[in-house]
Amino acid sequence: MNLDKMLKNYIKIAWRNFINLKSFGIINLIGLTAGTVCSLAILLYVQSQFGFEEQFENFESLYKVTTFINNRGEFPDAELISASPSIGPGLVEDFDEVLRQARVVSVGGEFLFKPEGSDQSFFESNSYLVDSTFFELFNFSLIEGNLKTALKEPRSLVLSSKLAEKLFGKGNSALGKQIQLTSGDDDLLAKVTAVFDENLGSTHLNPNFLLSMSSTGLGTFVLTNNGWAGNNFVHTYLELRPKTNPDDLVKKLPDFLQRHGAEQLKAGNMDKTLGLFPIKDINLKSANFSPALGKISDIKYLYILIAIGLFIQLMACINYINLTTAQGIRRAKEIGIRKVSGASSNSLMFQFITESIFFSLLAVLFAIPILNLALPYLNQLFDSSLVLQDVLSFKMLISTFLVGLMTGIISGAYPAFYLGMINVNKIFKVKSQSSRSSFSLRNGLVVFQFAMVFLLIYAVSVVSEQLTHLSEKDTGFSKNQKLVIPLKTATANANYETLKTEFEALSQVNSVTACEFYPSQNIWYDNKIFKKGTSVSEGKVVQLNMARENFFETMGIELLEGRSVAENDSNQMVVNETFLKTFGIAQEEAVGTLFDQWNSNGEVSTPWEIVGVIEDYNYLSLKSEILPVATFYNVQLSNAVVSFNAENSIELLATIEENWQAINPGVPFEFSFLDEEMAKVYADEVRLKKVAYTFTGLAILISLLGIWGLVSYSLDQRTKEIGVRKVLGASVSELTQLLSKEFIVLVGISVLIGAPLAYFAMDSWLSGFAYKIDNTSILLITSALLTLFVSLVTVIYKTINAAYANPIDSIMKE
Template sequence: MLKNYIKIAWRNFRNLKSFGLINLVGLTAGTVCSLAILLYVQSQFGFEKQFDHFENIYKVTTYINNHGEFPDSDFISASPAIGPALAEDFEEVIRQARVVGLGGEYLMKPEGSDKAFFESNSYMVDSTFFELFSFSMLEGNSKTALKEPRSLVLSSELASKLFGEGNSALGKQVQLTSEDDDLSMKVTGVFDENVGDTHLNPNFILSMSSTGFGNFVLNNDGWAGNNFVHTYVQLSPQTNLDDVVKKLPNFLESHGGEQLRSANMDKKLGLFPIKDLNLKSANYSFPLSKVSDINYLYILIAIGFFIQLMACINYINLTTAQGMRRAKEIGVRKVNGASSRSLMLQFVIESIFFSLLAVLFAVPILIGSLPYLNQLFDSSLVTRDVLSLNMFISILLVGFSTGIISGAYPAFYLGMVNVNKIFKVKSQSSRSPFSLRNGLVVFQFAMVFLLIYAVTVVSEQLSHLNEKDAGFSKNQKLVIPLKTASVSANYTTLKTQFESLSQVNSVTACQFYPSQNILHDNKMFRKGTSVSDGKIVHINRTRENFFETMGIKLLEGRTINENDSTQMVVNETFLKHFGIAQEEALGVLFEPWNPDGGVSPAYEIVGVIQDYNFLSLKSEIQPVATFYDTELSNAVVSFNAESPTEVLQAIEENWLAINPSVPFEYSFLDDEMTKVYQEEIRLKKVAYTFTSLAVLISLLGIWGLVSFSLGQRTKEIGVRKVLGASVSELTQLLSKEFIVLVAVSVFIGAPLAYFAMDSWLSGFASKIDNTNFLLISSAVITIMVSMVTVIYKTIHAANANPIDSIMKD
């Protein structure tokens, strides 16, 4: 019987032609969308499972209550001394390991080789790192690889890059040079980086005792500040996590209470399971690596579900609309003893057949779309992921569930047709399901309207962020990292050579340039007050002409110069935090909090600059104090050439003449600013993609319904035309019902669309304020898109020869 049902389904698909094709295309488009989202969502689960005891490994978190001065701080990291103290004080803690992400790049040069290149993504770790995280070692011993100072462990990819494919790296020397370090390191191990999904993705690992900065971490006994160390602990399997967390306040008080009180700091510790880091830690600051956001996945799943549901609605509407075409088939089967149940089963199987046919088309399309999907989701999906067991199960579930959802109502409606009326009434029941059908059309276009409005709002907000004055000039600025101490020492020579070029306006240097988060901060308090009156202030260090080169406006006093040692320039927000009037700021002295209790020099305000958004317009402007320094990480070149190619070539020639052994690297400041909004740009691409699919599916559905409705009214159209009805009158008459449905969908969807996007916009400090106009524009676009489809079909029908229409059987 199943075979017979499938034959009937195939026969009906061939006989229906355009309607069958519309159903198939709609289901295929929806299936591609839902499978793409499922593929990405599955890739975000299962992190850290390759590590032994991953369920018992936790990361120490730090919460700092800033008492309303500015938003509270929630770090996924901790102070240096906390990890070892936890291992010593808590019997539940089996071991601990600390990780410091080095952030910048090291110039790497194998001993005896002429080649050198920069590598990033490096960690400095405790010797216990491989005891907590069981990476597979291809060379070396994980137990001893990090015991000695100057130990270096490489990823297999980097080892091949340094020493050649298939060559052993163990025991070889590598010179590592950065702005702060010049180290001769011994390779003590090579690990396999391709063993599973994890938030730990180093290219190379240094033992903590290898550098001065690492020894600072090892010897630091601070409990209040320096919350930059990623601290992991492994708890014994039987440990009750809540019991350990309850002990943390007393633990912190016993070790660091005095330091916290002297800093007037309200701090709490927590433990976060590493298995949840990828999906549930997005709200924490200072992550070790990029993480996903489970709320983003929920949104994607909802989009995929609704788009697939739209495809199902198309199938339901077109199948029920054409029900009377199969009335005689149903009647004959019932007369011959077929039960309503068997008829329902037949229509469900037909629906599943269509759905699985759509799956057969969708999977190759999905595989072919992987490059685009990887760009869309910022992922690294491959064909193997599509063909995995989990994905195979998901594909079958999508196929069968889509078939059942699509076929449930048509099966019930057609299976319950009254056999006594089938042969008496030619076609009247086609009107009976219209209440449900119309409701489904309204739902479809309400979702389309919401997505169109979302795309419009995201696009406008991105334009607003890119066009709004951030308080500095980002155009025609070249950022050149000074990644080694020797390059940094050559800055003055570089500046002189660069500024001798006619295309260069000026050159400066800084620790952090706009688009970078200013990572250094400290509590500062006005001289004559106590540290309890202090505020947390971001600390930047620059050369003398930084503000002039960046186009940051000076409001009072002067900017930084090379003779400054205890002078600083502050922004407007700094003064607001301390309640100081701008005209009274010059000469005011501030002291920084010294966690060691020593005496620090007082710093004098010599200038006030206009506020500028150093990170992005998503965040409120923070207080910033800027000091003069010579050992800085980045040079910034302001140039005036229309095309940067010529000036880049000249700058590179000067660079290599002064630093022949260091590769020339650069970026444009406006590109760096664009990267700040990468999440919003990706959201825009996602919204565009899925909105396009939703519009396509909905238009296919309304095209099919209009075609069927016009086919049912062919003779009516012919008669009206013979009686003198014009094409415009017929078009208005025939399209009115569908246009009203779309208008109702816009009216229903408007409140949901408005509140959803208003909630999204609330996450920005600077946002667009013309959302009412965008809402109306989106409504007009939704109605116009549907009108084009409906009116095109109705004009075509109205222009048909009335004699042919009347004579048509």
């Protein structure tokens, strides 16, 4: 028989066995399909996270300057993927190895767009200020314009194709159009010089629009700043000459920094080191750096997903192995007849391997449409934008085939060896009982399965409990019924007092205040300050916020000493408890204490005076410790905060919007709720919780399918024994206990094995939180009981059915 005919014959036999043993065949197919859907979903997402930046012509030669600041144990060391403004141009000037540089500054806020000649205006975010050399490093694909000239002139504006279509309509040219841009103090008429295609290739650079650096006040500050020590917020990219060894260049950077910035570093008592980071690794390997420019992934997260996918797929393979070997006796006569007819052990092994590959590829055929249907959920789960084309891409189809092939080989290897090596002389003499080695292997595989199930259940429990702990912990301020309204234009800012008066006249509004950074936002301003009469070497870095006079009262932050910030304050500050602890100041002695601030230019400023002390509040994430914060009075602020008491917020919002439009005509009304903004801080943890729930559910399903099949087979083998015991007077409870004991012991062993691994894995995850749940032993016990419960439900259900069966039917069947 040639190979082609032999394969067809084996596949026919596999299909007949599937039809004849419906329940076991369906269990195998469902288990393999569930595992394959899981592994393909993870594989699809993981593949989408590789290949970043490869669309740029010289991506292998592009690096980003990093900054490491050693805080000598006073605070966590700062690992920044940004640098001071002067670093980039200085490197080009000093080193022949550096071909060119480009600086990028994320604007952070939003610009009000008003196309010339249009009555419509709207806010757009996600913008970069960039050097004129930006496109020399990053050759974006332009739909309109010229890469060489697009950023040469001040107020040059480069749009994404999506934004250009929104502004001017599909198919219409945007080139040369004038747009009025307004943001805070910046009000400029910009000219569209190019439109780029944002859909070509994957990159960490995902701007909605680009502005030439000289267009705004912030950009002018970067261009004219001579800072080498502070202001480490500029994302600096370098293109190295061909054959340059970046490690050799890094060795020269300490001398470079000392040569230009020694005085500034000494004045600030700073210990600073520069480095280089390849842009091709930014998406996956820069998670420990800050601040990120755009959304990035984390290779550690991918490793976790890959491990989960492998474990779940392995569980599906284990089901196949267990059920196939358990049914070995049913196929013993078939094997015996084939051997008597001259079939070799190798040919039999090949047959069973072919059958398992057939089943696994059949599972793949079911998995692909299921995966396609699940794409919306997967995009929500992974925060991705996967589409059908990704599923059907050549790379993914090859990977899918390999997953099916490897699953088939792994699933069929042991059953093929076990069944193929059955002794033909015993086949017709021994009616039942698998060999001890087979029985022991099946037990071991069941233990492994439920150890993984236990680990996942415990992980879900810990993540859920930690998120509940974070949501319920007192943050030191009131986040409920707070409306945040951004003041994004100079006009809106100037009209703040009018807005405040109109809003507070509403019966449902308690009070209105304003601030630069509200809770859930990182405070981006900081400086090193030191007590007057001491030196900068004794200084500490503090976070700097600005607010109106009633900010603390509106936010429900308790004032412990002194007074709040007040109108006409200039150098007076209100500090938090951590500020006092950092400088070793007693609370009752704090008011009146003076501080000097470090200035990189050596200028002497008016001292800052503490006029009040507030209770610590977690303005950002409970994953990190509270930092020292000083709050000053200011009128040029970015956000208004409205405290309200309305049961129906929709009606209140409609009234507030009417007042806004009457006071700020032409400025779109935008808002958010503070409690929702705080929830976004834990978006990664919430997503991890969803991932854990999803894959834990799949793991439980696959394991229960496996144990259902094994229990069914075991009971089928003991049909006569059950009937005889019932005839002799055994009760249902006694039979249930007898029949389920073996599986209960196996699950108990799996819990004991999985407990140490589960505990240490989740303890490591919890170490990333400054405020975490204390005692996880209760969760460990609960997870163990739940693992036992889900397995017992299956085992006991099947055994009770067997125990209630008519003993005469059981004996007759046997």
